[in-house]
Amino acid sequence: MKFWGASEEILTACQEAVEEDFIVWPENWDIVVAFLAVATQWNAVCMATMSSVRLHWLGLNYAAVRARFPAMSEATFQGLQIMEVAARAELNSANG
Secondary structure, rough: OOOOOHHHHHHHHHHHHHHHHHHOOHHHHHHHHHHHHHHOEEEEEEEEEOOEEEEEEEEEEEHHHHHHHHOOOOHHHHHHHHHHHHHHHHHHHHOO
């Protein structure tokens, strides 16, 4: 996160949140931070029938991800894709 310009205050707050709420292995930290930073960059389509409307989540907008993190390593990007697949499955299962 320091690489992306996070202040010491933010770094401390994130570390405290991790210690209190959940554990992220150190080797996955950058992936989790990147995933949270692009959480608003999902592509989705609206699917409607006569009786219901729902969103179907397609995946992250990779152009937006690369724009936000132009220096992201390939390993971090691959980790982000793993999180994306898991999140997409959850999002779409929650939508019925």
